[in-house]
Amino acid sequence: NAGVTQTPKFQVLKTGQSMTLQCAQDMNHNSMYWYRQDPGMGLRLIYYSASEGTTDKGEVPNGYNVSRLNKREFSLRLESAAPSQTSVYFCASRAYLGGANTEAFFGQGTRLTVV
Amino acid sequence: QQQVKQSPQSLIVQKGGISIINCAYENTAFDYFPWYQQFPGKGPALLIAIRPDVSEKKEGRFTISFNKSAKQFSLHIMDSQPGDSATYFCAASKGSNYQLIWGAGTKLIIKP
Numbered sequence: 001n002a003g004v005t006q007t008p009k010f011q012v013l014k015t016g017q018s019m020t021l022q023c024a025q026d027m028n029h030n031s032m033y034w035y036r037q038d039p040g041m042g043l044r045l046i047y048y049s050a051s052e053g054t055t056d057k058g059e060v061p062n063g064y065n066v067s068r069l070n071k072r073e074f075s076l077r078l079e080s081a082a083p084s085q086t087s088v089y090f091c092a093s094r095a096y097l098g099g100a101n102t103e104a105f106f107g108q109g110t111r112l113t114v115v
Numbered sequence: 116q117q118q119v120k121q122s123p124q125s126l127i128v129q130k131g132g133i134s135i136i137n138c139a140y141e142n143t144a145f146d147y148f149p150w151y152q153q154f155p156g157k158g159p160a161l162l163i164a165i166r167p168d169v170s171e172k173k174e175g176r177f178t179i180s181f182n183k184s185a186k187q188f189s190l191h192i193m194d195s196q197p198g199d200s201a202t203y204f205c206a207a208s209k210g211s212n213y214q215l216i217w218g219a220g221t222k223l224i225i226k227p
Contacts, residue, residue: 004158031213040124042204042219043159050213058214090158094213101147101166101208104215106158 002026006091006107013081013114021076021110023091030096032074033058033104034066036087043090049074050096081114088112119207121218129226134192136221138205141186145207149215150179150190153202162203163190195225 007022025032034046035058045058049068063085065077074093078085091107120139128134138148149164165172165179165188172179178191192199205218 040219042121043217045214048213092158096213101149101164103149103161103164104151104159106160109156109158 004091004093004105004107006089006110008110009108010111011113013078013112015082015114017081018077018079019081020078021089021091021112022073023075023107024073025091025093025105026072027093027095027105028071029093029105030071031094032068033092033094034064034074034076035090035092036060036085037090037109038087046076046089081112083114086112086114119205119216119218121205121221123221124219125222125224127224127226128195130195130197132195132225134195134199134223134225135189136203136205136223137187137189138207138218139185139187140207140216142207142209142216143186144209145216147208148179148181148188149206149208150177151204151206153204153220159204192223195223197225197227199223200225 004025030051033048035043044060047066049055052071055066067075089110092104094104095102150162151159152162153159163174163177165181176193181188203221206215208215
């Protein structure tokens, strides 16, 4: 099983450019998440999707949009990139079993630099 | 009330020693407390997790100690090895909530 696959692995953008980070999972998980990771700040939730067809804002949603295309895929879009969005982005997925907490599986990350 | 506070931010331990990382939480509704391990260039991966109905859980060299009354939980790594050098995150979650609340992380270095 591939697990959670993110593309691209690395990206350099100029300020004002747009791009979409792709994420796909093959574990039939209901919930998917986008995080950003910055030094000394841990993982901060950008957006999440509890199930296909729903999306909700996390802690730091400004400057981002998301699409839950189907159960497998959850994309993150930067409409007008800013240097403050330079970060490592992680996609994660998690099963939801009637209220039981389950393991979150992470992709390998996308290292984004905005110049 | 949603925060999880993790300490220390960084930790250096000699090979063979015990590494201890602590986390504290406020929300008494949390019912799931995982620890994740992250190596450079990789995503975090689940190491061990505990629920509040037990005070300790051990898997190999890794132990979670849970103190419900103090609202604290900690990760102990016995006989620490250089291969344990990584960043460790604690987290907390409530069963009906889809979000994991994360600590800020601890960078652990095991000196040979």
